[in-house]
Amino acid sequence: MTSPVEVDIGLPQPEEPDAMKNTEPLMGLVIEPSECQFAQQPEEKTEAENFEPGVEPPDRIRPIYSGKFFDRMPCYPSAGKVIPIGHRVATCLTEKLPRPITPPETKKFFNFRYPPAGAERVFYGRANDPKIAQYLTHGIRTKVSLPANVLINPQPITTFQQKIKDKKESIYFSNQRAPLGKSHDQSPGLPKGLDVLNTTFGTTVIRDISARDVVNPPKPYHEVFKEGEEGHDLYVVSHNDYYVGEAKNRKYNPSTFHRFNLYGAATPHFNDGRTMAKSLYWLHELQMKRGAKVVSKRIDDFKEKFQHKLGRVFDPIAETMNVHPDHTFGACLRPDDYGSDDLIYNRLPSEYLRGKDRERAMVAAVRHHLKNVNCERFDSLLTAFRHYDKAIETNCYLQKGDGVIDKDELLEACEQANLHLDEKLLDQLFDYCDVDNDGLINYLEFANYLNWKDKMPLKEYEERVVIKGKKPDCANPAEANTEESEPTLLIQPEDIVLNENSEKNLRTLLRPRDKVSSHYKTTSSDINAVVGAVPTMCYPIYGVPTIRSDIPAPRIRRISDRTDYGEEGNAYSLLYPSIFSQKGVFERDFFQTRSKKEIAEILCKIGVKLSDEEFENVWNLASKKHHRGEVCIETIRNVLDELRHAERVKCKTTM
Numbered sequence: 001m002t003s004p005v006e007v008d009i010g011l012p013q014p015e016e017p018d019a020m021k022n023t024e025p026l027m028g029l030v031i032e033p034s035e036c037q038f039a040q041q042p043e044e045k046t047e048a049e050n051f052e053p054g055v056e057p058p059d060r061i062r063p064i065y066s067g068k069f070f071d072r073m074p075c076y077p078s079a080g081k082v083i084p085i086g087h088r089v090a091t092c093l094t095e096k097l098p099r100p101i102t103p104p105e106t107k108k109f110f111n112f113r114y115p116p117a118g119a120e121r122v123f124y125g126r127a128n129d130p131k132i133a134q135y136l137t138h139g140i141r142t143k144v145s146l147p148a149n150v151l152i153n154p155q156p157i158t159t160f161q162q163k164i165k166d167k168k169e170s171i172y173f174s175n176q177r178a179p180l181g182k183s184h185d186q187s188p189g190l191p192k193g194l195d196v197l198n199t200t201f202g203t204t205v206i207r208d209i210s211a212r213d214v215v216n217p218p219k220p221y222h223e224v225f226k227e228g229e230e231g232h233d234l235y236v237v238s239h240n241d242y243y244v245g246e247a248k249n250r251k252y253n254p255s256t257f258h259r260f261n262l263y264g265a266a267t268p269h270f271n272d273g274r275t276m277a278k279s280l281y282w283l284h285e286l287q288m289k290r291g292a293k294v295v296s297k298r299i300d301d302f303k304e305k306f307q308h309k310l311g312r313v314f315d316p317i318a319e320t321m322n323v324h325p326d327h328t329f330g331a332c333l334r335p336d337d338y339g340s341d342d343l344i345y346n347r348l349p350s351e352y353l354r355g356k357d358r359e360r361a362m363v364a365a366v367r368h369h370l371k372n373v374n375c376e377r378f379d380s381l382l383t384a385f386r387h388y389d390k391a392i393e394t395n396c397y398l399q400k401g402d403g404v405i406d407k408d409e410l411l412e413a414c415e416q417a418n419l420h421l422d423e424k425l426l427d428q429l430f431d432y433c434d435v436d437n438d439g440l441i442n443y444l445e446f447a448n449y450l451n452w453k454d455k456m457p458l459k460e461y462e463e464r465v466v467i468k469g470k471k472p473d474c475a476n477p478a479e480a481n482t483e484e485s486e487p488t489l490l491i492q493p494e495d496i497v498l499n500e501n502s503e504k505n506l507r508t509l510l511r512p513r514d515k516v517s518s519h520y521k522t523t524s525s526d527i528n529a530v531v532g533a534v535p536t537m538c539y540p541i542y543g544v545p546t547i548r549s550d551i552p553a554p555r556i557r558r559i560s561d562r563t564d565y566g567e568e569g570n571a572y573s574l575l576y577p578s579i580f581s582q583k584g585v586f587e588r589d590f591f592q593t594r595s596k597k598e599i600a601e602i603l604c605k606i607g608v609k610l611s612d613e614e615f616e617n618v619w620n621l622a623s624k625k626h627h628r629g630e631v632c633i634e635t636i637r638n639v640l641d642e643l644r645h646a647e648r649v650k651c652k653t654t655m
Helices: 017-022 042-048 089-093 104-113 148-152 159-169 211-215 221-229 232-239 274-279 283-290 297-306 340-344 357-377 381-389 407-416 423-433 443-449 460-468 571-575 596-605 612-623 633-654
Strands: 496-498 504-506
Touching: 357 381, 357 407, 357 423, 381 407, 381 443, 381 460, 407 423, 423 443, 443 504, 596 612, 596 633, 612 633
Parallel strands: none
Antiparallel strands: 496 504
16 A cells, blocks of 8 residues: 655655656645545545544544645755654544443453452452352341231231130130239139138248348447357357458467467558559559650651640751750840839839849848748747847846847848858848848838738737837736836837738838839820810721611611621620520511511510500500601510509509
C-alpha cells in the first residue's frame, strides 16, 4: 500500500525520470499529491469502513499546512519535521459503547489484582472452581416449633377446642382453683375416711421468744456478754469453738509455760491494708512502674519540636540555633532608675525603690524575725519597748529609760535576738523604722514596724502608763493603783484608735512617700473645665448604636435585615428563659398589634372573664396609650395590672 501523501523532509531527493515527467511544480511546504492519488482503492474502502464516521485514522497523514503557507524559495530545503496526526482529543475523551468484553480467561487474573468494589478477592487458580461453599450448611438443622408471631398474638380457638383443652388440664392440681387464702381440694389424694377438717399433719411447734428478743434482747450489755461466756469451755472441747485470736490450750505444764505468752519475732504488719493492696498487683505491673520509661527518640524529638510544654516557650527551630538556651536576642536596654510606683507616688530620686528589691527583702526579713521574737517573749507592747529602751527597773521606777530607742540599743536587741547585722543593714533597718527622721525610734514607730500590734492590743494599765506617765505596782501590774512619776508621754491620746473588735490599738503610720501627690491633673478633669461651657449631653454622638432604639422597628422585616431594634431577647433571656418563651410565646408576640376580637378570644382562653362593659373600658384605656390607637397583648396586660392595683388601693383606703 502506497502512502497518498508525500511529505517534504527538507533533504534533496534523487530525481526519477518518470516521476519528473508526470509531476507538476507546486508551491508550498508540503508537496500536494495529484487528484488521482486520493482515489481510494477497494482495499482502502474496506479499511475506512472499520472507523467511525468523523474520526480520522491515525495512520493517515494529510497536508495540514496546505493552503496556509507559500514556499517563496522552493529550491531550499524546508526546516523541521512534520509529525503525523493521530486521533483528536474529542475522540480520546469519548467513551465507546458498548465496551469490549474481557475474555473469562483474562478476567480472572484482572479480578484477582483489581477486584470490583464490594467483591471478594478470589485467587485466579480457583476462580473457575464450582461454588459449593455457599450451599453448604454446618450443624444440625433445627425446626422451629412455633414462630414468634404465633406466640405473641396466637390465633383464637373455637369453643370446642377450648373445652377439649380444659378437659385435658383438669387432672392437674395447678388447674384447680380455690378462693383466695384457701388451698384447692386435696381430698382425691388423701386416704378414704380421713377427717379432712380436724386432722393436722406435722409436729407441733412450741412457741418461745420472738425474733425481736433474739436479735435485740431486753437486757443490759454485761448480762448478754455473761450469758455468751457461759459454756464456752464446753464448746471448745466439743465443737472447737474458739474466739478470734484465742490461743489453743495444749495442756502444757503451767509451772514452766504459760499459754498466753508470746514467743518468736514480731511479724511486721500494717493495719492500713498496704500489704493487701500490694498483693493485688501483679509482679510485672510493679516492675513496670519502677522501671525507666523508655521513649523513642523520634517521638521525643517530635514532642520537643512540635508540642507545647508547660513553662517553656514554643520554639520549633531550636535545633537550628547554635546559641545558649538562655540567650536573649536583641539589644539590651538599660532600665530606668524609677518604676511605675515611683511615678505614682512622686518619689524623689534618692527614694526610688527600683533596683532595691534585695535590700528591701533583707529589711523585711529582719523586721519579721524581730516581730516574732517580740510576740513570743513579751506579753505587751510596753514590756517589749522597755526591753529595747534598756530601762532598768529598781523599785518599779525607770532609772535609764528615756522613752526612745537609738541605734546602739537596736543593735544590742538584735544581737540578743540572734541577729548579727552589719552596719549597712542596720542603717537601712533604722532608716525604715524612723519615719520622722529624728534619729530615734519612738513608741509609735516601734509598735508599727517592729511588732504585731494587731495581736498585742493596749491594756488598761498600759494605756495609763504610755499616756499619763504612770507606772504599775510591782506586786500587781494589772491593778489600777499606780503612783505618779515624772510625766513621760510615749504617745498622744489621739494615737489610740478602736479596731473592729472594739479593742484599743495604736494608729497606723503613713510614710510621706506613701501619700500620693495631689499636684496632678487628669485628662478628664481638663475636659470641660471651663465655666459656662456646653454640657456633655449636648455633644453630638457619632457612630451607629448597637440597639437601634432611635428608629422604629419595621412591621415586616426583610430576611437580610440583621438590625437589632430592641424587640428581641438578649443573652439573659437565653440563659434564663421565661415561662412564656418555654411555651413558644416570644416578645414579638406580645408587641404585635391585634384586633379587638382577637384580644377578646385570647383573654377568654387564658381564663380572664370580663363583661362587655369592663372589656370596653380596658380596650379604651389601652388604645389611648398609643398615638395610633393600636393595642397589643402587653398593653392590655399593663392596663389590667393598673386597674387591679387601683382596686387594692381603694380597698385599703375604705378599711
